[in-house]
Amino acid sequence: MAQCVQSVQEFVQDSFVPMVAVLCSEEAERVTRKNKLGFAELLRPFCRLTSEGHIRDPNNQMQVVKNLRICVNNVVTSPTPASAASSPALRRLLNDVVLSCQPQEGAATNVITAGDYDLSFSDHCVKASLPWYSAWRETLLEVSTSQHHTATTPWFEAYRENFLQSMPASDHEFLNHYLACLLVVSSTEAVPVEQFLKLSQEQHRVQHSGEYTNPKWFIPNTLKYYVLLHDMSEGDEQRADSVYEDMKQRYGHQGCYLLKLNSRTSSAEEDEQIPDPWSQYLHRNTLQNQVGRPCVSLLHAEADTSPLCCVHPLQLDPASSSGSLHALTAANAELKKGSREPEGPAGGHGACLTLNDHDHIRQFIQEFTFRGLLPHVEKNIRQLNDQLVSRKGLSRSLFTATKKWFGGGKVPEKSISEPKSTCGLLYPPEAPELQIRKMADLCFLVQHYELAYSCYHTAKKDFLSDQAMLYAAGALEMAAVSAFLQPGAPRPYPAHYMDTAIQTYRDVCKNMVLAERCALLSAEILKSQGKYSEAATLLIKMTSEDSDLRSALLLEQAAHCFINMRNPMVRKFAFHMILAGHRFSKAGQRRHALRCYCQAMQVYKERGWSLAEDHINFTIGRQSFTLSQPENAVTAFRHILTNDSRQTATQQGAFLREYLYVYKVTASTLYSLPELPLPCIHSSATRVYFGHERRLAEGEKQAATHVSLDQEYDQDTAAMWGHLEEQLVAAANRGTVPANFQPTQCCLNSQTDNLRHPLAVAEEPIIVEVTFRNPLKVPLALSNLSLLWRFSADGASPSQDRTTDWSAAEVITNEETVSVGVGTWPLDDVVATEIIVEFLLGPEETKTARLRLLPHATGQLHIVGVVRALTHSVDVLLSPGQQMLDLMVVRGRQDLKIRGPRLNQTKEDKMLIRHGLDLRLDPIITPPMPLMEVFFLQFPTALLCGEIRKAYVEFCNVSGVALCGLRVASTHPDFFTFGSQTTTISLYGMSSPALHQCVGRRTGGCHLPIYLCSEMRNDAMCCMCPQKHKPISVMAYYFLQQLNSHGTSARD
Template identity: 70%
Template sequence: ELKNTSGLLYPPEAPELQIRKMADLCFLVQHYELAYSCYHTAKKDFLNDQAMLYAAGALEMAAVSAFLQPGAPRPYPAHYMETAIQTYRDICKNMVLAERCVLLSAEILKSQSKYSEAAALLIRLTSEDSDLRSALLLEQAAHCFINMKSPMVRKFAFHMILAGHRFSKAGQKKHALRCYCQAMQVYKGKGWSLAEDHINFTIGRQSFTLRQLDNAVSAFRHILINDSKQPPAQQGAFLREYLYVYKNVTQLSPDGPLPQLPLPYINSSATRVFFGHDRRPAEGEKQAATHVSLDQEYDSESSQQWKELEEQVVSVINKGIIPSSFQPTQFCLNRYSDNSRFPLAVIEESITVEVSFRNPLKVPLLLTDLSLLWKFQPKDFNAKHGGETKELGMCDDDMIGTEAITEFLINSEETKVARLKLFPHQTGELHILGVVYNLGTVQGAVTLDGIDPSIGLQTGKFVSNGLSVRGRQDLEIQGPRLNNTKEEKTSIKYGPDRRLDPIITEEMPLLEVFFINFPTGLLCGEIRKAYVEFVNVSKCPLTALKVVSKHPEFFTFGGNTAALTPLSPSASENCSAYKTVVTDPTSVHTALLSSASSVDFGVGTGVQPEVIHVPLPDAVLLPGASVQLPMWLRGPDEEGVHEINFLFYYETTKRHSKMCHRVLRHTAVICTSRSLHIRATVCRSNALEGEEGRGDNLLVFVDVENINTSETGVKEFHIVQVSSNSKHWKLQKSVNISEDKDTKLASRERAKLCFKAVRCKNSEGRLSHECENYTFADIVFGNEQIISSASPCADFFFQSLSSEFKRTHVQSHTHASQRDVKQSFDETVRLIQRCSEVDLNVVVLWKAYVVEDNKQLILEGQHHVALNTVGKEAFSFPQKQELPETVLLKFFRPENTPVPAKPTPEQLSNLIKTSLHYPESFNHSFHQKSLCLVPVTLLLSNCSQAVVDVMIDLRHKTTSPEALEVHGSFTWLGQTQYKLQLKGQEVYSLQLKACFVHTGVYNLGTPRVFAKLADQVTLFETSQQNSMPALIIINNI
């Protein structure tokens, strides 16, 4: 029986209960208006009697009756329900009735779309008394929030979390999991990482309890792979939970495929693959070739340079053609290299894969038994058939040897690379799939540099907490975005990246190179002798060894005439780098002649000068053999730091279908400091009576300046020898003979040398390209002659010559199209130009005395000056050209017909060389004879190879200021005009007479000489460049 709080109990015939029963009957027959009136009357009676339980029931039913009335004459009295709920809960202490009333009122409010009031009503009844009731109410309130006109999504998710928590406390695991999963849909991907972590952790635990292991693993995985903001202790707990769950999963199917692990992160695009073995380090004086290693940063510019060098040497080997199958050697493949083709690896040589791991957590990760996962398909490339595919080759060490890293610790939030190796023992196709490892954690605190000393540092082992799982991660590398065709540009397409799919080829030779006594600093032009050791560390013989460099003028192995002595570096410590001979004292300042063919030094053979053949004994290096060869170095002409790349090219003795050659790289860094600066000019000279080469003599002026700074410790330079090398000219003797045999130059001192040069006898009448023999003339200032036609002096000369030829060759090719126009005119111009051309090269050899650590060293070196044009100054290294001032931009239409080249006035003036021969002073008695006649010889030399018409005009009167200073005038007697024809290189003497009427000093240099080629019309006037006045003194006796 229902009792109110005061213990009042109504008898069955009580009028209050009768009215209540009448109201119930009206409600049952759906007479809701009468029912409402009766409930309202009963409510008043019950309240008057303080029967609160009866009053609350009457209020509840009155509100329902009002709601159910058709047409709704009155609004729904929500306050009735609230009063009833309050009465049940607070006065009557009957939570079951209050709960019923709340659910009923909430449904009424929801039907009226009053979701906010319904949610507030449901939340108000939650309490700590009953977890299950509170969970139900919170879940219903959450649904109210999501069903509002403007859904309150975050409130829905929040109250779902609260409901799930209360379900969990009530032991309703499935309901709790359902609530958390629904809330996760809202929080996922919003960046609320702490909320996500909490939800995922709870989902993982509930799923594990319900034995939904896959869901549990997925939930824990999400906690670990997101950038968590949890403290380290919490992250460690998450990781342990994950490992524990994962271990249970793997125990269910121990023979199944390895699962994918989420930690650590792998940056697949940063994966690098290196083909090559670990090279021996430098020993003592030996310096190993730098080659390529994983420790070097990738540089696209240098990579392109190495590719060009390799193409250059392959082109030379294949007679100027690069084969279509040519694949540039790439030792290290990364995200920047060209990975579109399958890389080639050699059997029995290691393949190193560098994998970049990142630990996103604040706790360290310990990877054990870390190794590569691969697939291999054996193939014999000679037999042209494939083999079976081995999916997982971890046990097949007879095919591919796999190196495992026992322990690999990654500290908190650290990025660390692991280098894993494979050793192929069979030819075929290898596919590297990923990595396999055991994932675990470390006990205790770990410092950034490793593990705390208290935890097993002495044994070198990290102490694991015993919880680890074995799994894998795949290396999936996306190729470069394609952007060539229109279709590729308008869509997103990626090309292949095959760096993890090498082809294992047959065995190849493997070269190691060591440099002995290789300098790091040189003077400009300094010659130093070093040694190179070549070692074949493979089981194959090695042949066709070549070296290619962009700077062939920096080094030489000696020409065919070079003697390989001394053979060892120790025997060469005190020897000169040059081949020297003691000279006879009588031969000082006169030329000592020798000759050499440019073919012996690799010039003029058609082979590019950058590709140098390495003179191996018998041209083969056997397996395990080593050979030491001398190598002469010459400091570059410009000061500063120079990076010089060497590419060593070699082949196997038997041809392979896949790999034809191999290369080895070395980068030498040389710092050069200033030494000498040499400038030279050449001008035509007159031969003395009875002297060799009457028709063609040259004066060579050499200006040597010591521009070295005292910082390098150089005390002084000695010019020990000046040599010339040319096909047509040779130095004859030194003109300015001083008492000192040696020319010494202290800092900033300058020496001026003058030499006489004559034409070689064997070059007369020959064209330059028909003669490959060079005449070497050595003028010695000391006691020893350096044989300039032998190695290394001649090597560096010919290399400088070939680089000079290469520059002019490129320039001449640019004008090739213009040379076809007006061929005859061009030939004329060429003949005139050839008159002023001189093919004479001067080599200045020097010694420098250096004080270093209280010891005096003698350094040797040489500088080259190429004299090409008469009267034009040449330098030992190219002068820096000043940038022209900016001019206004002009637009014009280019002419289709190129303008033919015209000879310059300087070139025209050198067509005919004139000289006057006369007595310096002439005595005459004007008292006896008023006219003084002086015989004068005009010597005309044809400097060209062609027939030249010459006209001499004696009527010319000088009006120049220099001539006016000379007192008086004179007259030429006889013909005033002469017309002559001179053959090529002909010297003609013309006898003239000058007539004087007074004593004094006269200038005889008044004749004007005109010349033209025999088959041309235009006359060119010739003049003596920088000629002195031809002064004669007339004395009276």
């Protein structure tokens, strides 16, 4: 994961800082408002000290205070309910903080290998600082020399920071009570000293009158620090200096300060660029101000107030339908509306301030802390120590009495006789137990962790003896933190203290806010020590049904703990990411939910966890759709429907309906046909047939057999036909076969030679047989099924590669016409496309469809795929009033991507997976050619050995082109011959030389007259049975030539 800029120690220290209140006069507020800032807002970016401070403990030992940060807030007297930390306002604050911090889209990712898994994380989540994930020398050096812990996710850190800063003040601890109050008066006041007096009285009234329960003050004698604010642009500087001298005489030079601001003039320094350090604090302050508002002012419901019923994160909704996606679409608009960041003040913060003014503010904070706040804290620590020593009758100082307290002696009885409960206020303000806790908190705030631990430990024992469980849990929590923060780590981190505190907060006191704070601190400490398993267990225990956002964030951190272990637990990581995504979804954090499911998908993908994979894909699809990412939604749904699923038919039907709805929305925004994955197409099983389907027998006519789609392909038979064709071509070309000879293949499939472009004839159909498979257990209905093609006319060079692009000026395609469903009639004069109106596929059925094209022009044709409308066939049966048919029908395409046979010739081919060309879908359209049909009349069905029988052959030219030069080749030329119709069998005997002359030629030319268009003629044919009894198959190949003015061309 990405490194955090803070160490764990700095994170814990910044979680508990001294609190300082601010009271300003109206004139002082006017001065600061010139910069569009209040006085507290003005100081906030400069509240971290850059130099060291020092205090002396009760034993007069010097303690160094490093990197101290103070928190400055305006005095707000509005009552805060006891449950403010769990109020809807705070929940909305935290929800907005997480919502506004989203992962950057398109950010670089890093791949982490964990066992057999390759997990991709964004730069925010890369575990670069864990030595067992990287062998880089720089990383190892960084880890060994740095105390930085691995950050989790920025949205979690933002949530954690705002949660800790929004903790309300409590009576059982003093960490969030105000230690001091800044009284701010402008130098332009008529009598500034009177204004200081009024503000001092106001502060005293707020603290001691008893009218206000808030804010809470640390000690009765609150430090009052007097600040004179001087506006350099309009005030009299000499008068301000004079007033300041009077203040030093009255309040002491350590109790007041002159702060000069607004030195910048717009005319002199218009072009000077001054940094704006207030922006990040103002946005956070705007959100936090909502916490103090009444709940009735909130116009939006909090996402955490979701239904109380528990929905299992792995539960699939069998009744989900497109209607639910309609509801999600409406919710998406609300989500976008709620995700907008609240508008803060307009730009120009600090417009009247120069860099010198920034330095003045920084110096003021340092002077106030070092000369006012730290001495005040040191004095109160000494006073509390003296009070406790005098009350308890102990030794000179608490610091030197530690051994006595831990010696196991009997704890003195308290003088408090009031009844005590586990959660209510138990002790009066002057009770010694509270004084010990107060002293411990003071020591903790000024980084004196050793003395703080001693005090917390002592207070813990007292509270436990009184069964004051809320106080005891607070003391246990801070004792554990103090032990961890002690320099040099004199004692191990007492994790059992934290566990006891969390259990007490949660189960006894019913205070989940304090339990959550305790868990957040303990988890970070455990992770810094490499105890990821313990941290994950702790975070998982803190999940509950009262806050989905908190549970989601903690589950996500637990998942990251599992992946950060030395032996990563990848499947636990994925499972808890799914749980986190489910809770994010319930909290209205859909982008975070989508991110969690996508990360979990990396583990479950292609691992055989089909049901889990379906659930994740379904959730990703729905979340992507609500986030206006329909392409991602379509991709996710496609995985559910195309893979072999183990879902029930009902669930698959629900998946299909939602998929069709999402697809319909996506397709409406596209200019081209979307690609549909259903039904599956076996591209390699695609067969292509060129030419008319032959007519069957008519009456006594028996049609000569021909290659057809109904026949099974036989490689030996195909080789025999090719051999006969070569003999005929050689006979027609004076005994030689032309070099450019290409065997005729009327039917192409995966077993034929498809390395050359097949030849198709204009005005003759091309039939493509496509095999569809329905992988679902629900029926599918296809409508308007047709082929998608591209055509380039003569003059364009034919494609030699399936990936070759045709020029737009030369290519004609039917994609635009079929995409709108208007038919293909505008292109019928080029290539006529047949449309199958309805094609039904049953559950898990495999079925073929024969689609036809009729080319009318010559050129290069490329059959791209099929286009059709898809719907759930159940929807076809619905009544028109329900309008489901129109809603659930989507039109799309599926490309026919056919790979050739795998190459296995060279060494590279054997080492790599390479496939050759397959051009069966890329025919070249030639001009019209003659086409002949052959029928037999009176053909015998059985013969005696040696018998000769006469039959008749009918030759019919069914094309529009004249033919001549008819030739016949046969595998058994001795068994038949052609003659005239006047020839009689009696003229020939078995030894007749005329018979031998007729039947003894293997190939030859029958010098028949020219066959004109649609002309039909009959010729006699003599058949002779062999002398031996055996079954025989006689194959005859007919060869003809086209008659034209330029010569002849071969055609069977």
